[in-house]
Amino acid sequence: MEQRDNSGQTLAVQSKINSTNLKKSQYTIALLNESFRVGLMSREEINNIQIQIMQILKELIARYTKGESSSVCAYTAESILNSILYCIDAYALGCDSPEEAICHLKSLQISKLYERGVKSVSRWLEEARELYKKVRKNKLNVGLESYDHTINEDIPLYFTNCGIVFDAHNGAASIDYQLTFDDMSINGILYMKNYLEHLWIENAFCKYFNSEDIEKLLSDFGRTIGMDYKIELINIFELVFNNAVFAILAGIPEGLRISQYHFDLLSGKLKALDDSEIDKYICQTVEKLVKNMNICELNILDYIYRYKTVFTQRVIRLVRIDSLRGIILTEKEEIKKGYTILFENGKEMKIEDFNLFIKKLMKLKNTEDKIALIKSGIESLNDFVDLLASDCLFGKEFEALFNELGDMELAILAKMALYEEIRSDFRGLRSVISEKKESRVEWHICFVEFLKKSGIDRIESIERLLGEIDYTEISFY
Amino acid sequence: MFLPMVLNSLNPLLKETFVNELLKCNERTKDYGLVLTPEGAESIIEARNNILNSLGRVDMGIEVALGLIENFYTSTFINEENYVSVLNEFQEIFYYMKNETEDMISDDKLICIIKDYYENLCGGSLELLKSCLEEFIHDFRRKAHTAEAGLGGEE
Structure with a gap:
């Protein structure tokens, strides 16, 4: 393919440009680098383009400060400059080929390319808003927090804060819900548009199935890993x-x-x-x-x-x-909750009472006295966990205290002390405790030691209860 | 961050343009005995670039230096000997204050504030000026903070 620049010179360029050097996320800069590398642009031409971009930056800084300041902090300038380049990228990416984009960068005023880029970005934003409406309509009702939060709060917030002129390049950094195909090579408004396209497709596929079946599947997933799937x-x-x-x-x-x-x-x-x-x-x-x-x-x-x-x-x-x-999720029976927890929420001590309690506890020398005081004085899980972390129990005292707890309390503590291990690759509580590496928290170490000494039946009983603990019902901190 | 360095001193052509703009001021200031030489104008641009880089700010034009000249060339405290060095001090004070007041004061207003302090309160002493402006910044921030807290309380 041949293209002509404004001076009428023929650009036999197709064989020279290495498209693998052209990253979509910084397309214009990549085009300038690549065309300089292969000799399609001189340093003067690149300088000229840079000066034109700086002129746009100057105008936008004036707009940003509403004409009240000719300077801004570096962070703001960088953000505005990235937004400008993003819009020029939008124009260049819309060209039929990199060669055509280079030709336009050389021959047209950059301010014109920028204005056309702004129109493209504006169109993307409009399309993204329309896609969001569609996503709201085919949203699944399965109670997954990251999914609900992303659709109900993160994306609307993105649209509220997103501005084409000063913020076009800013992506949706706060989006929690991960898609199967998330194209991280693009950013800004185009990323959001792409995200919504994929989210709509994923929802549309899932809509072919019964929502109760999907919810059951997610619950089975939660039970498999011993966690509440919702979080x-x-x-x-x-x-x-x-x-x-x-x-x-x-x-x-x-x-x-x-x-x-x-x-x-x-x-x-x-x-x-x-x-x-x-x-x-x-x-x-x-x-x-x-x-x-x-x-x-x-x-x-x-x-x-x-x-x-x-x-x-x-x-x-x-x-x-x-x-x-x-990868295959098998059906798991829902276990009826037939347990009671020793601790209750809402019965927390005031901080001054708690401190007094710890002082009292530390004065006691006998382990049995300490355990008796804890049993009579601590009523909430939060207080209990604070007590474990307050350096007032040592070695065997932890073991004696854990011995006083029921399996459900131990399961709750296991979820706290072994949270990452249970969450990441749960292959049974026994293997988790045998493989548990060092911890900086003393009660975690003592707790794992205690579990190691417990019988198989008890470990299995605690493991069964792990799946029953609902994080939404129990607030740990 | 390299951006201020890249943007503030991007192109030798821009430096030449800036120097020429500064030299044009001589037409007005010469009646007061203040004439910039090309070297003096270059030194102002150099100082400007260094100040912006060290304070992490970006300024794509020369309007601030021109505004300072425009407002101070009639000052009785400025003469041919200290002209360039005082202008450079003013540039530093100006951009420092932009940062410290979080861009909440416009360029024109800030230059007027500096002029008012320099001419009336500080009698042309740069040391006193800096000290008084620190107090001004302190007061400004306190008022801004109070206003913000007041708005928060109403919500």
């Missing part, structure tokens, strides 16, 4: 897709629920296959899923097929290391 940073689409495919593979006619029996069946089936057979098997199953569900929207289909590749690789890897539990 976990999980992606709903992946969990739904994974179980939908595995359900078909297991011969379950519809839905997402996979029993232990079907898990064993599936596991056996997959282990007997080689990698290419698994690949083929999954391909056929995804086709079946698409057909069964009658999914025909092209963007959803694209997304499904894109994820299928990642999914297949993951399944093959997990089959080979015998860890399919990491």
Whole structure:
């Protein structure tokens, strides 16, 4: 392809530009660097473009300060400059090719390109707002906090604060809910538009399933990792897709629920296959899923097929290391809550009373006296945990105190002392305590030592109770 | 942060433009015995760049230096000997105050405040001026804080 610049020179450029050097997030700067590298722009031409950008910056600083100040702090200047470059990027990215963009940068006034870029960004923002309306309509009702918070609060806040002229480049740093495909190579308004496109697709796919089934699936996920799913940073689409495919593979006619029996069946089936057979098997199953569900929207289909590749690789890897539990969620019985907790919320001591209590406790020398005082004086979990962390108990005294607690209290303490371990890769409480590394908190160390000395039955009983503890009901701090 | 350094002294061509703009002021100031040489004008630009870099500010124009000349060339405390050095001190005081008052005072108003203190309260003493302006900043912040807290209380 040949292009002409304003001086009429022919640019035989296509073979020279290395497109891998052109990052989308800083496209204009990458274009300038690349065109200088291959000799398509002279230093003077680049200087001229820089001066024009600085002129725009000067005008925008005046607008930013409402004409009251010619200077701003470096942070503000950097932000405005990034917003300018973002808009020029928007124009350049809209060109048919990098060569065309370079040609325009050389031949047109940068202020004109900037104005056209502002229009593009403005259009993206409008599209993002429309997409958000669609996302609100197909939002899932599953009680996942990060998902609800992102849709109900983070994104509206982004739209409230987002400005095309001074803030176009600012991304949505506060968004918690992670998508399956999150394109971090782009930023600002385009990132938000892309995020909403993907979120809508993920929601639309999940809408093919019964919302009660999805909620049950999420609960099963929570029970599997011994945590309340509502506060976990999980992606709903992946969990739904994974179980939908595995359900078909297991011969379950519809839905997402996979029993232990079907898990064993599936596991056996997959282990007997080689990698290419698994690949083929999954391909056929995804086709079946698409057909069964009658999914025909092209963007959803694209997304499904894109994820299928990642999914297949993951399944093959997990089959080979015998860890399919990491991807297939089996049904878990809901355990009826038949426990009572020794501690109650709302019965916390005032800080001065608590300090007095600790002083009293520290005067006692005998362990039994200390335990008796704690049992009679501490009524809330918060106070109890504060007491554990207040350096007034030592070694064996911790053990004696833990011995006085019931399994539910111990399960609550286990969730606190072993939070990260239980959350990240829970393979049973016994393995967690045997692998627990050093802790800086003394009561955590003593607690793990105490559990190590406890019998298997007790550990199993505590482990069963871990799944019952609802973080929303128990406030730890 | 490198940005102030990059932006404040971006191009030699801009420096030349700035120097020429400063030299144009001589037409008005010469009647008061104040004439900038090209070296003096360059030194003002250099000082400006260094001040902006060290204070972490960005200024894309030369309006502040021009505004300072415009407001101070009639001062009886400024003569040919101290002209450039006093202007450089004023530039530093000006940008320092912009930072310390969090950009809440406009350029024009800030120059007027500095002029008022310098001419009337401090009798042309730069040391006294700096000390008085520290007090001004302290008061300004206290009032801003009170106003903010007052608004918060109403909510």
